Amino acid sequence: MNMDNGFFKNIEKKTGVNMKDIFDLANSLQNANFKDEKTVRNVIRRVSQIANKPVNQEMEDQIVKSIINDGKQLDLNTISNMINKK
Numbered sequence: 001m002n003m004d005n006g007f008f009k010n011i012e013k014k015t016g017v018n019m020k021d022i023f024d025l026a027n028s029l030q031n032a033n034f035k036d037e038k039t040v041r042n043v044i045r046r047v048s049q050i051a052n053k054p055v056n057q058e059m060e061d062q063i064v065k066s067i068i069n070d071g072k073q074l075d076l077n078t079i080s081n082m083i084n085k086k
Contacts, residue, residue, distance in 0.1 A: 021050045040064050051080060 008019040025046055032039050044063050048055040055063070 016052060017050055025050060034067055037064055037068060040067050047080065051084075053084065 011017065012019055025043075028046075029043065032043060034040055041060065041064055044055060044060055
């Protein structure tokens with residue numbers, strides 16, 4: 001995928017999110033173990049950092065619980081929706 005693509009440049013301009021970070025994160029999610037709390041916490045922190053949306057401890061705990069206990073499928077949309085809900 002070409003990072004200089006105008007489509008991605010537009011997204012970066014609108015959101016302030018670096019698309020390379022998004023692709024790196026998406027790649028790391030493919031092999032991640034989402035039953036592992038530490039992994040899940042790292043992913044949540046990374047998404048909140050990329051999205052520039054701080055997540056407090058309570059919210060992080062809720063997201064972790066819903067992913068590990070409820071077996072939620074974890075993808076960028078799921079995490080992004082959870083972070084943006086606050």
